Amino acid sequence: MTLFVRRLVSVPLLVLGAACTSNPSAPAAPASEPPPRASASSAWVPVRAASRVALAEAPALVLSGPDTTAALTAPFRARVQRVRARPGQTVEQGAPLIEVLMPEVVQAAGAASAAALRLEAYSRQVERLEALHAQGLAKLPELAEAQTQQAEARAALVAAHAVLRVAGIAPGEARAVAERGTVWLKSPIAGVVTEVRAVLGEVQPEASAALARVASDGPARLEARLSVRPPEGASFAFVSSLGAPTPVRLVGQSPQVDAADGTFRAWFEPEEGVVLRAGLGGRLRIHAAPAEDTVLVPARALAFENERTLVFVRGGDGKAVRRDVEVLATSGAEALVKGAVSTRDSVAADGAVLLLEARGQEDAGGNEVAP
Incomplete structure (x- = not known):
């Protein structure tokens, strides 16, 4: 058989062989099934103890007490005759510091x-x-x-x-x-001279600025500007740039709110015997009262259904379980809640997303989320 004939015969054979091996009536291979969906499309985060975390922080400033600062002034026209005061000088109450002619x-x-x-x-x-x-x-x-x-x-x-x-x-x-014809301006308190402005021979007009100032240690109060009312039983600590937190107690709150920023002023005092330097700035930390049923959860973990506020707790089988809670306070990314939630639980980080998922499953007849 010639080469040309061999090639001519082999072509139909190849075509016939391909036709015999193909099977158009055979069913197509089934597509791979999607992986099973987790019971919660939101991450789980642990619940934290409320007493161990600051619920909120606010700027605070130590105010001087009414009897810890004093100013020596000339209430009438005066000419400075003599100056005994020096900055840093320790003086007793009633010590003559500046002699003036009034x-x-x-x-x-x-x-x-x-x-x-x-x-x-x-x-x-x-x-x-x-x-x-x-x-x-x-x-x-x-x-x-x-x-x-x-x-x-x-x-x-x-x-x-x-x-x-x-x-x-x-x-x-x-x-x-x-x-004598002259008057000695005396220190109203015992303390340290912090400023001297008197100049010999200078004539001061009536009710002029202070010629000298004296300061002393004493009971001081802390003023903070809060954006939310502290929860009942809360504890407070003042943290300055100079040292460790100092426990303080709430002594009063302003009934008025500043229209500019929505904050209100509150005042605190340290424990007896603790001295806070006037003018010291820092932050006031608010801690919730320790309680078994009061915990901190992410603010986004809260979900709202009708008049209920709830969170989704991870059950033992990995499924989400609804738990009703009462919101005591919120601050930034966290919320202080009270309910059947403990620090041994984990909650869904995004309660709104999980609530939508639960509603969809309920409409479809599913039971992934327990009521």
């Missing part, structure tokens, strides 16, 4: 001394006239005139003493001030 005060001191003398004289005269009037030996107009003069002297003395008290001078010092 004409109004010196005049008031002289008026007080004169009024005291007149009052003493008129008081003796009134006593004498009252005794004589009782015996019928003094006329009533004479007694009335003496009583009027006595009242006028008393009013003049009270007015002069008021001026002296404005300058920090006790009534008993009026005569000495009138004789």
Whole structure:
């Protein structure tokens, strides 16, 4: 057989062989089945103890107490005559620090001394006239005139003493001030001189800025600006940049809310004997009260169905189980809840997604999510 004939015969054989091996009536191989879907399309996260995690933080500042700072000022026109105060100097209460010349005060001191003398004289005269009037030996107009003069002297003395008290001078010092002609500005508290602005020979206008300042340690309060009301039984700690957290207690909350940022002010105090430096800034941490049925969950773990608030807890078989909870407070990404959830549980990180999935399965007749 020639080569050409062999090739001509082999072509039909190949075609016939291919036709014989093909089987168009045989069923196609089934497609691979999708992997079984997990019972929850949301990740599981562990529930945390509420007392171990700060529920919220807020900026806070230590305020000085009313008796821990003092300013030495000249309430009237004054010329600085002498300065004894130096920054960093420790002083006692009542220590003379700055001597000034205040004409109004010196005049008031002289008026007080004169009024005291007149009052003493008129008081003796009134006593004498009252005794004589009782015996019928003094006329009533004479007694009335003496009583009027006595009242006028008393009013003049009270007015002069008021001026002296404005300058920090006790009534008993009026005569000495009138004789000396100058006034010593004294430290109202015991402490440390923190600032001295007085300059020798400088004339200060009426009610000028403080010539010196004195500060001391003492009870201080912490002011924080909160965005939510603390839950009942919460504990608080002040964390500054200088050290470890300091436990503090809530002493008051403002009933008014700042319209600018929606916050309100609250005040705290440390335990007795603990000193917080005035002006120190930091953060206030709020911790929930420890309780078996109060825990922290992600805020996105909350799902809302009708009037129910719930979370999905991972059951022993891996399926999600609904648990009703009560939301006590929320802050950022976490929520403080109370209910049948403990720190031994894990909850779905996204409750809304799982709730939609559960509704779809219920509509389809499934039972992946337990009610």
